[in-house]
Amino acid sequence: MKVFDDRYSIIHVFYGIIAYFIELITFTLLFLAYELIEYSESYDNIKGDIIEYIVGLVLGFLIKHFYFNTL
Numbered sequence: 001m002k003v004f005d006d007r008y009s010i011i012h013v014f015y016g017i018i019a020y021f022i023e024l025i026t027f028t029l030l031f032l033a034y035e036l037i038e039y040s041e042s043y044d045n046i047k048g049d050i051i052e053y054i055v056g057l058v059l060g061f062l063i064k065h066f067y068f069n070t071l
């Protein structure tokens with residue numbers, strides 16, 4: 001599996017953070033649609049990118065609940 005393997009990896013993390021702050025379901029569906037179009041033949045890339053996105057979601061959670069102290 002390819003995780004944090006290219007310059008887009010950090011974008012996936014930031015996208016995850018933004019998704020958590022704005023609208024989780026819509027952003028997740030858009031991300032999955034993009035992944036399926038971009039890497040329709042490489043599930044290794046998709047799995048890696050999803051892990052990068054989840055890392056972003058976790059960071060978004062931590063920032064929102066601990067830094068901004070909101071629920």
Ligand SMILES: [Ca+2]
Pocket residue numbers: 002003004005006008009045048049052
């Ligand atoms: Ca990747």
